Amino acid sequence: MRVKRYIVDSMPEALDKIRIDLGQDAIILNSKPIKTGGIFGLFGKQQIEVVAAVDEKEAEKPKRTPAQPSREPIIRAAAANPTAAKRAYQSMAADALANTVAETVAPPDPIVLADAGSVTVRERAPLTAQGGEQSALTRTVNQEDAAQAPRSQEAGGKPAAAAHAGSDQLAVEVRHMRQMFEKLLTSDSRQQLPQPIQTVRDRLLQQEVTEEAASEIIRQLIMEAEPGWEAAEAVKRAEELIIQSLQKAVIEPVGIESNVRYAFFFGPTGVGKTTTIAKLAANCMLKEKRKIGFITADTYRIAAVEQLKTYANILNVPFEVVFSPKEIPQAMERLSGCDLVFVDTAGRNYRNDEYVQGIRELVVADQNSLNFMVLSLASKYSDMRTIIRNFGDVPVSRVIFTKADETEAYGAMLNVAAETNFSISYITTGQNVPDDIIVATPRLIANMIMGE
Ligand SMILES: Nc1nc2c(ncn2[C@@H]2O[C@H](COP(=O)(O)OP(=O)(O)O)[C@@H](O)[C@H]2O)c(=O)[nH]1
Ligand SMILES: [Mg+2]
Secondary structure, eight states: OEEEEEEESSHHHHHHHHHHHHOTTOEEEEEEEEEESSBTTBSOEEEEEEEEEEOHHHHHSOOOOTTSOOSHHHHHHHHHOHHHHHHHHHHHHHHHHHHHIIIIIOOSOHHHHHOTTHHHHHHHHHHHHHHHHHHHHHHHHHHHHHHHHHHHHHHHHSGGGHHHHHHHHHHHHHHHHHHHHHHHHSGGGGGGSOHHHHHHHHHHHHTTOOHHHHHHHHHHHHHHOOTTOOHHHHHHHHHHHHHHHHTTTSOSSOSOOTTOOEEEEEOOTTSSHHHHHHHHHHHHHHHHOOOEEEEEOOOSSHHHHHHHHHHHHHHTOOEEEOSSGGGHHHHHHHTTTOSEEEEEOOGGGGGOHHHHHHHHHHHHHOTTEEEEEEEETTSOHHHHHHHHHHTTTSOOOEEEEEOGGGOSOOHHHHHHHHHSOOEEEEEEOSSOTTTSEEEOOHHHHHHHHHOO
């Protein structure tokens, strides 16, 4: 571990230095205000002392350049030192906001900004920008229309051909629209999107929605766009579109249906499988009065067995440990008096073909089992994709997203809904058992993605 001490004027300054020196995996161990210079501690300058550390192996990895700021160190800092992290985050967020405002909202005329009634004027600024973009858009279409005009007029000149002309006109318009979409959706012409739609696109990408999933929503928004739309209206409409697109992916009311006897949980180590099982089990037991049992196949770490056993003891439910999939039927037999058995698996085993095959045979054999994939929202979407692919052999039908409290980007839920047949069932929001779990609904997810 490499530890470094910094004396800085502000937290953003410290974060920049830490990122350059120690890389993005550094964590902030401590930060405190100090006085530097002066005599006997008097008349000194108020500064901040920040102590940061990084695992040596992490430090050797290529460092992110300061030109690509990342929120990761701040999130890590939040775990290590909430107060310092919060201060840093607020300061950085304020900077980012100031930059965004300067880039996107600042109207061309400085007099407008200097106006004392700046609130109203600033609020109207995007509208002006949008008006401009909108007319540019209309202009493009009109110019192309003009080019087509002679042909249309010829057709229009013959009364018998009027209906034909109408459908020709429609075909031309459809063709124009398609060309316009294509133009709008290519990345180098992003700037041409009307401002309200651009706001939606920025939001989706910031939420880590993939380009493909975002384009789908943007495409529909463009079709529906009304002249004079403000950003808020576009955002609201986008939220509705997300809700619609999630209708298939989120079954309501979710929960674990009463005919389900076995609920299996798969996913990488540390995503929160065991904690989530404990939350669900407690709820099923306390609210639905079901007789619960636990099986753990996660024998890789002693602590993992102990962890589920502790929950079993707290809830006073029977608990079985299996060392191979072959032992699961006997364990199930011993738990035959239970209405619902939660089966916890080890994350590392998803690479073990034999293990996955064993699980696969077992779950296919039993029609009353439900397979949950557990994914952490705090992980990268590309990693989620790999995990989903590795579990391709297991008939997973539901997905639970964990650690919503550790990130501000929820787009992965939309991506998973677009790219898999999984039903999104729950979202977990913290470490507290049994409280920090909520049923996923399309509205909730859409709101998490598009809301402020
Ligand atoms: N912040 C946060 N932590 C969680 C959440 N769910 C689980 N955890 C924590 O993540 C860590 C790993 O959880 P665990 O259930 O052991 O993961 P498993 O290896 O997948 O079984 C534990 O410290 C949990 O308390 C959540 O929704 N939010
Ligand atoms: Mg576990």
